[in-house]
Amino acid sequence: MEIIIGKQGSQRMPIDEPTVSRRHCRVISNGDGTYTIENLSQNGTKVDGVDIIRTTVRPNSRIQLGPRFSATLAELIGPTDMPKSEPKTFNISHLRRVWSDFNQGNIEMAKKQQKTNLVRTGFGIFTMCATPTIFLLGDVGYLFTGIGILGNIYSFVGMKNAESIEDRQLRQDAFDEAWICPNPECSRTLPARNYRLLLHNYQSCPYCKCKYVEK
Numbered sequence: 001m002e003i004i005i006g007k008q009g010s011q012r013m014p015i016d017e018p019t020v021s022r023r024h025c026r027v028i029s030n031g032d033g034t035y036t037i038e039n040l041s042q043n044g045t046k047v048d049g050v051d052i053i054r055t056t057v058r059p060n061s062r063i064q065l066g067p068r069f070s071a072t073l074a075e076l077i078g079p080t081d082m083p084k085s086e087p088k089t090f091n092i093s094h095l096r097r098v099w100s101d102f103n104q105g106n107i108e109m110a111k112k113q114q115k116t117n118l119v120r121t122g123f124g125i126f127t128m129c130a131t132p133t134i135f136l137l138g139d140v141g142y143l144f145t146g147i148g149i150l151g152n153i154y155s156f157v158g159m160k161n162a163e164s165i166e167d168r169q170l171r172q173d174a175f176d177e178a179w180i181c182p183n184p185e186c187s188r189t190l191p192a193r194n195y196r197l198l199l200h201n202y203q204s205c206p207y208c209k210c211k212y213v214e215k
């Protein structure tokens, strides 16, 4: 990682000081929490009060650019560029259950609804066919039609939908509450739509960067 610091640099802290060059110095991470800084400006760079051409610095080193501007390295490049500690690893096997319960619920509800819909359609068609039989069969036709109408009423009033909108929402809420990053410092909703994707495609949290494994 390399950052050019200056008025047109890529550092986090904006610099608007005439005595700082557009590209004043270069900072390169050494990967061990220290950085190599290299002066690029005729106005000079000082580290903790000492003129440097190239030297090793730490986040709390005070960097002076030219005669008037100074800040610590951390202030200049920001905490996001500090070396991160190794990402933590979390076991996500409990999420397999969370996903499969929710998914199983969805499938069951869909099947139940399908059955209900089938009965409703059946009685609908039966009634439609029964009505003309009044003209052909007389009283028996009325009986068929009556059965059809009662069946229709039953299929809509007696047979409930597999799941009310409220129940569906409750089930979704319970899933959303459990479908979160297992890192207690993160707990954000997981990006993957299902467990397999989470385990094989994501393998880590996009927010806290913790790693996911199944033990």
Ligand SMILES: [Zn+2]
Binding pocket: 181, 182, 183, 186, 187, 188, 205, 206, 207, 208, 209, 210
């Ligand atoms: Zn996370």
